[in-house]
Every structure is written in C-alpha cells, then in structure tokens.
Amino acid sequence: MNPIAALLALAVAAGPAQARDVDTLMPIIFDLLKKNDALGEAFAPKMEEIERLTSVMKQTRRQSQAGDPDASAQFAVLCKQAQSVALESLSLMQAGRSLLMTVVDLKEEMRRLGTADSKKWAAKLDGMNLPDRIEGGRQGIEQTKTGLKEMTAACTKLSQAAGGSRTVTKDKYNKIANGQAEAAVVELMGSPGEEAVRSGDLVVYAWGSLGQSVTVTFINGVVVAKAKMGL
Secondary structure (H helix, E strand, C coil), X not given: CCXXXXXXXXXXXXXXXXXXXXXXXXXXXXXXHHHHHHHHHHHHHHHHHHHHHHXXXXXHHHHHHCCCCCHHHHHHHHHHHHHHHHHHHHHHHXXXXXXHHHHHHHHHHHHCCCCHHHHXXXXXXXXXXXXXXXXXXXXXXXXXXXXXXXXXXXXXXXXXXXXXXXXXXXXXXXXXXXXXXXXXXXXXXXXXXXXXXXXXXXXXXXXXXXXXXXXXXXXXXXXXXXXXXXX
C-alpha cells in the first residue's frame, strides 16, 4: 500500500491488512475519494489562471518585440507567476492520481474478503471507471510536463540573465521522499515554503525563484507528492 493509504489508515486500529473488513475499508475509501474531489476543486481554478497568464504573456512578448522597454520586466514577472501556478497544478494532479491508485488497491483488498457486502461495494467502485481516470491522470501529468518545457527554458534564461541565485537544487529535490514529515522537508530546503494550495489537511508548499522551483504536497504534514521546474 502506498504512503497515502498508510497515512490515512493511522487512525484505524484494525491490525494487519488481512484483518480489515468492509466497515474498516469503506471509511478510508470514502475519505480518499473526498480528498480527490477537493483536489479537483482546487485544480480547476489553477487551469483557468494558467490560461489567463498565457494569454497575457503572449501579448506582453509582442509588446517587448515591438520595443516596449517595460514589457521584458513584466514578462519576467508573468513567467514566474505562470510557472508557480503550473507547478501547483502538477502537484495536484500527481496527488490526485496517487489517491485513486490507493482506492484501487483498497478495492481489490475488499474484493478479496469474498463476502456479499464486500463484493457489492467493490462492484460499485468498479462503476467509477477508476483505471480510466488513473490513466487520464497520467496522460494529463505528461502533457503538463511537456507543455512546461518552453516556459521553463524561458524562465531559466531570464533568471540567469538577471543573475538570480538558485535557492533550490536538484540534489535537495531528490532527497524529498513520500512519507517524510513537513519539518524534515523544511530543514532540507533551508526555509519554510510558500503556501500555494490548502484544502483541509492537504497543503502544497513551493520553494524557489524564477526558473528553479520545487513544490511539495503534504497530507496531515506528510509528503505525498512533489514536482520540480528548471532543475
């Protein structure tokens, strides 16, 4: 079982997995689905903001090419904003996909119980097309990563031209792992991150500057997903 399921099961004193019954598993599954819905609600406005920023960036770039002296500086600000929102969106997608994968694991655990009640609930979950949603999430993540390449290159170029310092590094990013406590990540990064998204006990923090950024998603103060840009 992945770290998200383990995290949400901490309050369940049901012993080993094989001892869990429908009454134990379904509340965990409902909680996971509720959290996934919350991620979806947080994701929609992020995509709208990306579309808005992209439109303004295109206009600003045209103004810069036409010789507007203020347009380049404005483009750099917009670039940083768009990069930050895109990273937040990527973290939300990764966390949502992990949640659905955990639901599938728990559904199969429940099916193996072999009771009429467990089979009934497993069949209902089958009707939610979870594998298709998980695959759609994977495709969305890959498309988002691909779509960010040009933005990353532009932001990195602007950051280097401005002499920006790297407040985050690939080495630090690689040391962040699912299951780590928030305090451990803050110590690793050297400072608290900037809160980007909060929904109940789920929060996304961001570190970095123009061109080099890291976002980490926490549930109940424990890492469940991470994303990087420009590293």
